[in-house]
Amino acid sequence: MVKKTWLKGIGLFLSLAMLAGCSGQSKPTAGAGQDSNEIVIGANFELSGDVATYGTSSLNAAMIAFDEINAKGGINGKKIRVVKYDNKSDKTESMNVATRLITQDKVSAIIGPVTSGNTLGVVPVVNSKKVPVLTPTATHPDVTIDPNTKKVNEYVFRACFIDSFQGKAAAEFGLKKGKKAVVLVSQADEYSKGLAKFFKEGFAAGGGTILGEEAFNKDDNDYRAILTKVKSQEPDVIYLPAYYEVVAKVVKQARELGIKAAFVGGDGWDSPKLVEVAGKDVLNNCFFTNHYTPEDPDPAVQSFVKAYKEKYGQTPDALAALAYDGARLLADAIQRAGSTEPEKIKEALAATKDFPAITGKFTLNENHDPVKDIVIIELKDGKQVVSEKIKSK
Structure with missing residues (x-):
């Protein structure tokens, strides 16, 4: 009798454990499960393929920005950890990378891709998973405005002017x-x-x-x-x-x-x-x-150009400058949100005003596009x- 009771107890324990395990796996939450002392940001860039020079310079510049922020203590006392993947300059792979960053790496936000075509591949993923993406350089109007519904893509933002x-x-x-x-x-x-x-x-x-x-x-x-x-x-x-x-x-x-x-x-x-x-x-x-020229005498521009040259041995192109601005904008929004929750970061991004970018100070309009000058x-x-x-x- 004691033996049967013991077995029933074990059976009940195992059943509850299995239910708990299933429940925990059913709804992976972006931004959840992060170390309390870090903020996880995804990087989705073209590091090989047709426009690899764009993706590489953009990631390089973004990392300079994140490293500078970490060197100053991070965001609200937390250090930034960047999870980087190569989307191979391919639209489908860009979509796959975005899905992996959200569902497996549990990032709070994503920076990249570079091109409009690849970013358009990411849009349905981030909108459905409700995690903000900030493309530094995708200029096509459809990136932030759905061409069918004419509504704003709620979780999509950019740091560049539009086409x-x-x-x-x-x-x-x-x-x-x-x-x-x-x-x-x-x-x-x-x-x-x-x-x-x-x-x-x-x-x-x-x-x-x-x-x-x-x-x-x-x-x-x-x-x-x-x-x-x-x-x-x-x-x-x-x-x-x-x-x-x-x-x-x-x-x-x-x-x-x-x-x-x-x-x-x-x-x-x-x-x-x-x-x-x-x-x-x-x-x-x-x-x-x-978007900018490295010849601009503005001290902030020259500081960035100097840092990039010292680390990578070449002059940063405009896409690098936009990625540097994009990384800083994302960090600024996380700081203003006071949270690693994607929803709060999204709200902070949408409220961006007079951001001091090296490609020109800008405010994000109602379409999540920056209002800025062109060179x-x-x-x-x-x-x-x-x-x-x-x-x-």
Whole structure:
């Protein structure tokens, strides 16, 4: 009798233990289970693949910011621990990384990805899991506004201006170079198509004429057929919203064909690889919209440039500057929230006002987009020179 009672007791204990275990695994909570002395932030960046230089410079800069914060005691007495993954410059992998960071690593927030396409892959994940993501550099409007519902993506924020402003600023500048333009678009790239759309709208509204639009594949190596057609149209301006690896090939081949028109592009041009591949002489009479210049004499900018050069041996590009700002903005929101709970961090991000970024002080608007100025960069013998600044509208 005693033996049977003992066995029943053991059975009841095991059953309760199993139920408790199942209950604990059913609803993993982001930010939960973190060490009381640390804040866990996820990093989802393109460290290999097509835009690896962007992802690498962005992660490098973000880590400088987090290290600086930790060196000063962390956030509200807690140190930041960063969990880093490579999304391989791929939309599906970006989604997988976001899921892993939230469900397995229990991060309180995520910084990255870099590109608009990869960030759009992350949006449904963070919205469903209710964990904020801050992309430093994804400029497509759909990143923060759902194109179907027209509602704000509640858990998505960014530190960069958006393509509607960037494309129209490029058009405003392009009209100073001439009234006739041709647009070259990467057909499978949301970033390129978005910028092209807003450039065309702005150029036409300003009294310019779009002579034509030509689509290309970003994996092409020979663009001469398209460029021969462009040459026959005799444009004053060629708008090329693409990433640096394509821009270098297109501009080089255009100059070889005798095309002398001004090339204008977006922030995707900003990489030291552009000059390395194209050559400095080829890039004269080329301009692009950007977020900052390392030549800015502002002490905060120069402090960042110095720190980056000392650690990584090269000048930080605009994406690095935005990632540095993005990391600091995320830390600032966590401090203001006074919590590692994703929901409270999200609320603090949405309330950001007059943030002192090195890419220009900004306030996040109701769409979670920063209101900030834009810089027009001219390439002169391979060096970046500020041509002008266009005020946010």
